[in-house]
Structure formats: C-alpha cells, structure tokens
Amino acid sequence: DARVTQTPRHKVTEMGQEVTMRCQPILGHNTVFWYRQTMMQGLELLAYFRNRAPLDDSGMPKDRFSAEMPDATLATLKIQPSEPRDSAVYFCASGLVKTGTGAYGYTFGSGTRLTVV
Amino acid sequence: TQLLEQSPQFLSIQEGENLTVYCNSSSVFSSLQWYRQEPGEGPVLLVTVVTGGEVKKLKRLTFQFGDARKDSSLHITAAQPGDTGLYLCAGGGYGQNFVFGPGTRLSVLP
Numbered sequence: 001d002a003r004v005t006q007t008p009r010h011k012v013t014e015m016g017q018e019v020t021m022r023c024q025p026i027l028g029h030n031t032v033f034w035y036r037q038t039m040m041q042g043l044e045l046l047a048y049f050r051n052r053a054p055l056d057d058s059g060m061p062k063d064r065f066s067a068e069m070p071d072a073t074l075a076t077l078k079i080q081p082s083e084p085r086d087s088a089v090y091f092c093a094s095g096l097v098k099t100g101t102g103a104y105g106y107t108f109g110s111g112t113r114l115t116v117v
Numbered sequence: 118t119q120l121l122e123q124s125p126q127f128l129s130i131q132e133g134e135n136l137t138v139y140c141n142s143s144s145v146f147s148s149l150q151w152y153r154q155e156p157g158e159g160p161v162l163l164v165t166v167v168t169g170g171e172v173k174k175l176k177r178l179t180f181q182f183g184d185a186r187k188d189s190s191l192h193i194t195a196a197q198p199g200d201t202g203l204y205l206c207a208g209g210g211y212g213q214n215f216v217f218g219p220g221t222r223l224s225v226l227p
Contacts, residue, residue, distance in 0.1 A: 048215070
C-alpha cells in the first residue's frame with residue numbers, strides 16, 4: 001500500500017532551536033496538508049498545498065512557522081525559533097483532489113512527535 | 118468559519134453493544150469523511166459521503182450523511198475491542214478548507 005512518510009518520528013529539542021519536519025506524499029497526489037494535534041486543540045490545520053502551490057497557511061504562526069514544497073516528493077515544515085508551546089504531534093496528509101468534486105480521501109503519515117524543552 | 122462538533126466526547130461500552138456517534142455542523146459540506154485514529158498513528162480514512170441522505174456500510178459500521186449535508190452519524194453494531202480508538206469526522210470540498218471535529222474517543226471493553 002502507498003503511504004505518506006514523515007521524518008523524524010520523534011524530535012526533542014531545546015527552546016530556540018530550529019526544527020525541520022519532512023513529508024514524502026504519495027506519488028500522484030496533488031494536495032498536501034500539515035496538521036498539528038494536541039489533546040487540548042485536537043487536529044488543527046496549519047497549511048495546505050495543491051500542485052505544490054500554497055493555498056492556505058492562515059493556521060500557522062507566521063513569525064516562526066514556514067511550510068514549503070520544493071518538489072512534488074517533499075513537503076517541509078520548519079519552526080524557527082521553537083517554543084515549548086509548539087510541543088505536539090505534527091501530521092502530514094496527502095490526497096488527490098479533482099476539480100469540481102467533493103469526493104476524496106486523505107492518507108495521513110504517522111506523524112512527528114515534537115517536544116520542545 | 119466552518120466548525121464540526123462531535124458527540125459524545127467519550128464513550129466506554131462492553132463488547133457486543135451497539136453505539137452511535139454524531140457529527141454536526143451549521144455549515145453545508147460538499148463531502149464528509151470519517152477517520153479512526155489509534156495511539157501513535159495518524160488518522161485512517163474509513164469512508165467518504167457526498168450525497169445528502171447517503172448511507173454507506175463497512176462491515177459492522179454504518180455511516181449516514183444528513184439530508185442537508187450538515188451532519189453525519191456513525192453506527193457500530195456489536196462493537197469489538199478492535200474498534201477502540203478516536204473517531205474523527207472531517208468536512209470540506211474542492212473550494213473549502215478541510216476541517217476536523219474534536220473526535221469521539223471510544224473504548225470497547227472485553
């Protein structure tokens with residue numbers, strides 16, 4: 001089965017350090033999402049891309065977070081500088097969205113568990 | 118802003134019982150999906166519904182999309198311990214952001 005691959009699975013870093021999370025979406029999928037999950041807030045949409053173009057990043061703190069898709073096989077989420085409140089599980093998901101339709105499904109990666117101390 | 122609410126927030130039942138969980142919104146969604154998430158993993162897609170009134174069955178799971186496409190339900194017949202997990206509904210479409218509800222955490226006791 002095709003899968004979304006996220007690296008690293010776990011990351012512990014000190015406050016103020018840069019963190020980069022990577023995602024390899026499923027080949028052929030044109031939409032990539034970044035979500036953050038915490039017990040308090042649930043799944044929060046941070047940003048998403050269609051055909052590598054950013055469509056919405058309104059969920060991200062702009063001063064410290066950035067999301068990019070340098071090519072179709074890689075999406076990155078960077079936090080600089082990291083803060084303890086950024087501790088969460090970060091998920092990447094990809095899917096194929098066709099123009100004019102509402103029927104689609106997304107495949108999630110296993111997530112990156114980030115702890116900022 | 119589109120919001121999805123789910124109820125109940127927590128549910129603990131005995132193996133063999135039936136249950137229904139709900140997903141509600143004041144917004145109309147072009148499609149709605151149900152996911153199950155187990156500890157340490159990402160959500161896994163169970164079903165997508167797109168037509169008002171649509172009913173889909175997946176073994177012991179029955180999904181229904183409301184006529185107005187604002188709500189959905191998930192019914193599990195004869196629950197098993199393997200059904201334990203966080204059940205998430207999510208809505209969106211081509212021109213809409215994709216949003217998740219807070220989830221229903223189900224525990225099925227043997």
